[in-house]
Amino acid sequence: AxxxxxxxxxxxxxxGALVLLRCNYSSSVPPYLFxxxxxxxxxxxxxxxxxxxxxxxxxxxxxxxxxxxSETSFHLTKPSAHMSDAAEYFCAVxxxxxxxxxxxxxxxxxxxx
Amino acid sequence: DTGVSQDPxxxxxxxxxxxxxxxxxxxxxxxLYWYRQTLGQGPEFLTYFQNEAQLEKxxxxxxxxxxxxxKGSFSTLEIxxxxxxxxxxxxxxxxxxxxETQYFGPGTRLLVL
Numbered sequence: 001a002x003x004x005x006x007x008x009x010x011x012x013x014x015x016g017a018l019v020l021l022r023c024n025y026s027s028s029v030p031p032y033l034f035x036x037x038x039x040x041x042x043x044x045x046x047x048x049x050x051x052x053x054x055x056x057x058x059x060x061x062x063x064x065x066x067x068x069x070s071e072t073s074f075h076l077t078k079p080s081a082h083m084s085d086a087a088e089y090f091c092a093v094x095x096x097x098x099x100x101x102x103x104x105x106x107x108x109x110x111x112x113x
Numbered sequence: 114d115t116g117v118s119q120d121p122x123x124x125x126x127x128x129x130x131x132x133x134x135x136x137x138x139x140x141x142x143x144x145l146y147w148y149r150q151t152l153g154q155g156p157e158f159l160t161y162f163q164n165e166a167q168l169e170k171x172x173x174x175x176x177x178x179x180x181x182x183x184k185g186s187f188s189t190l191e192i193x194x195x196x197x198x199x200x201x202x203x204x205x206x207x208x209x210x211x212x213e214t215q216y217f218g219p220g221t222r223l224l225v226l
Binding site for chain 1: 117119144146148153154155156157158161163168169171204206213214215216217218219220222
């Protein structure tokens with residue numbers, strides 16, 4: 001079975017500061033990994049994904065994440081936070097051929113002016 | 114590409130009533146998924162269709178829940194004899210064959226009184 005753990009249900013950073021949201025996964029087979037963002041009362045929007053190949057993946061809005069197999073991690077970063085980044089962020093895992101995503105519990109990101 | 118749409122966006126019902134939600138996927142996508150998201154949690158997989166065939170159901174999908182996709186296009190999710198524990202956001206997603214990315218709709222928020 002696959003699972004995801006997001007460390008920190010709430011993260012608060014100042015505008016312009018580094019954003020780091022942590023995600024660790026468990027999977028017995030090579031994982032596909034995703035970060036989604038959810039704004040209030042909206043659905044989920046894909047930020048970025050890792051399937052195969054380059055372990056550092058870049059996404060929309062200046063976000064990037066690095067797949068580290070040895071650490072079973074897929075942490076999300078952004079060098080400089082913007083007020084518009086305030087939202088809920090979800091890490092998810094699946095595998096090749098599987099049809100369902102397994103999500104973490106989410107991290108709420110707050111940006112302080 | 115108009116994205117995944119869901120109707121209604123909000124539904125308030127009394128305990129014991131039946132409710133039905135609709136999802137229209139991205140037009141060329143043959144895979145359709147339903148997830149449930151409770152407050153403060155990540156989405157949980159409910160069921161998945163490939164064309165009109167329902168290929169996987171979660172144990173979360175009790176016998177009060179039924180999903181259909183009769184012509185392989187839109188899908189409906191019905192909850193019979195609603196309970197207060199059914200209060201949640203119901204999310205629909207779609208993807209194309211061989212595509213690992215799922216695109217989410219805005220969700221239907223259900224409140225059972």
